[in-house]
Every structure is written in C-alpha cells, then in structure tokens.
Amino acid sequence: MARTPDFAKARQMIYAAHGEDPTKHTLPDGFQIPYETHYATQMESYLSKRCPDASEVLRLAVCGQHFRRWEVPRDSYPKTKVGYLTWRTHLKRRAGTEVARILDECNYGTENFTRCQALIEKEGLKQGEGEVQVLEDVACLVFLDDQFEEFKEKHDEAKIVHILKKTWGKMSKEGHDLALEIPMTEECKALVGKALAE
Template sequence: MPPNVNKALEFIDAAHREDPNIVQVNGESIPYELHYAQKMSKYLDLHTPYADPLLVTAARAQHFRRWEVPRDSYPRTKAGYLAWRAFLKKRQAEQVRQLCLESDYSTDEADKVAALVAKEDLKKGEGKGDPDAQIIEDVACLVFLDDQFDGFEKAHDEDKIVSILQKTWVKMGKRGQELALAMDLSDRAKELVGKALAG
C-alpha cells in the first residue's frame, strides 16, 4: 500500500484499539472494533483481491468509533434504530474523511472514502449504484454471518432471524452471495440460511 494509506490504516487501528469492549479471539483479548476491522479486511481480500486503496481504507474504517454512540442512546424502536444508524454513518464518514486528509489523501480521495463509509451510493442489485459501495455492503454482510450471526440468532425468534437473513441476502451482490454459500457456518446457521433462501 502507498505510504499515505498505511498511515491512515495505522490511525484507524489506533482508534479501534481504544474500544473498551473486549472479545476473546484464539485465547487473546482484543478490542472488539479492532477485531471487526480485521474481519472486514479479511473478507475484502477474499471478495476483491488487490482492492483499490480507497476501498481498503473504507473497509478498515467501518464502525469507526461506533462504541462512543451506543445503541441505547436512542429509543429501542425501529425509528430509534434507523435514527441511530443514520447518525452513525454521517459521524463516521466525517471522522474518517478528516483522518484521510491528515494522512495526505487528496480531497477527492477523502470524499470517496467518506462516501463509502456512509454507503451513500448503495442501491440494491448489480450495477445500480457505486460498485465499491456494493463491495463494502457484501463484506459487511459476510462479517455479520461469520462473526455476529450465532450470537444474534440466540436473542431473537426464528421468524425474525429468517426475515433478517432474507433482507441480508438481497443486499448482497452475486460475488457476496457466492462467498456466503461457501462459508463454514454453524449447523444452526446453515439451517436458518436454508430456510431463508427457500422462503
């Protein structure tokens, strides 16, 4: 990666390391958002090897300082959830844009990364929006299935989980769907994915 991209990634990971939420990964304690960012980078490499540096930056910066605005800071309603997500996307995009400028990205480059973090030009279906935004969406969906789904599934009834999986599926492009089907999921996750795709 170019020096300015390496500099940005170092800044991004330094912020992720400040996340007070710790998870255990292979016997090692790691801040959750750093773990999440590493998963985003892993699945980006699988999805799009040799991705553009701006895409690499945006993937690594997903959830940037998200822990500072917890879900419970908004009402536990659908409207509250949507408002929380909208605020986070705008906040994260602005913070990452500034970080990119401080890392010697051009204004256009910083704007592009910010747009990807905010998923500004994401439209369902192949070829309808920014292809890079679709890649970020695919990668985020893959990380959800790999890293978050089993815990999430236990907290909700089956009908809701199947509905969420169906919505997740249609968000993904063809490449993302191919990788999802090839994932080594738990038996329960495979069962629910099967029900979602059959519905």
C-alpha cells in the first residue's frame, strides 16, 4: 500500500538545514535568524500571494530553492561571467538533488520528487511552463522586495537598470502586478521606472 506523503516532515527537514546557515539576517526587532530561514520564509510569503493554491511539490521547491547554498560560496568559482553561470548551474542542480532526496524520504514517490528537482533546476522556464514560472516570479519578487535596496548600494546605475530590466523580463504579468505593489524608497522607484522605460 502506498504511503502518504508527509509535507510537514519534508518542510521541517528543509528548514532544519536552513537553520544551520551561519550567515544571519537581522529582523526589525533586532532578533537574528539564519539568512536562509529568512529567505525561505520570504519565498513562501510571496508564493501565497502569487499562487495561493500551489501544489505541495511547488511549495517544497520554493522552500528549498537555496538549499544549503552557503556551503558553495561564489568565490569558489572564477570571478568571470562563465564562472558565475557555472556556479549558478551547480547550485541549482545540487539543491534540486538534495531536496528531491528529502521528498523521497517523506514518501512523495518518484514522479513527485523528480518534479520538485525539475522545478528547482528551472526546467521548462523558457517555454513558460506554469509552476516553473510561478517559482521564478516568486524569486524575482523576493529580490525586488528584500534584496534590491542592498544590491543598489553595491553597483552603478547602469548595472542596476540592466539587472532590473533582466528581472522584469523573467516575470509573468501576474508577477509584474505584484511587483508594482511592493513598497519602495523613492530612489528605488526611480530606478525601476528608468528600467521599465528603456
């Protein structure tokens, strides 16, 4: 008899790994939590807005998109465009494999854990495949809401506008609608406006 998939256990196992991230994120009240715990929480929050009826597999893929990412730092690859792309590809495949293993352990079966792996690896994104596009929208929304302010302090305007245009191009109309609702400083709004105008 087939065993019932255990969503709560799978999610808990993913968050247990996030809890080992040595990098900390400081909350508004001053309390610090592991950065990947914070990131996964933000991803889940935007998934609930973008796709309230998301499947369990998509929800777990969203939780685990950056699974143990801190273990493979950017500087472990050459500081070139090829090095960056190779690093990103390795991260997606590694996270996909490890999260799929968790789903397998939690009784999700081959079809579901391979589906989760494909989602994390963004298979089918260029073809506009439904759940993969939702995951991409969510990742872009978290970048705009949670990371953009810090990102803009580290780069010149030309690069910021380029990244914003690229981010916007990855998103669906539903993603765009949610992005336009994100509260931003006047400076950030101006940069987004410039990117969308070009």
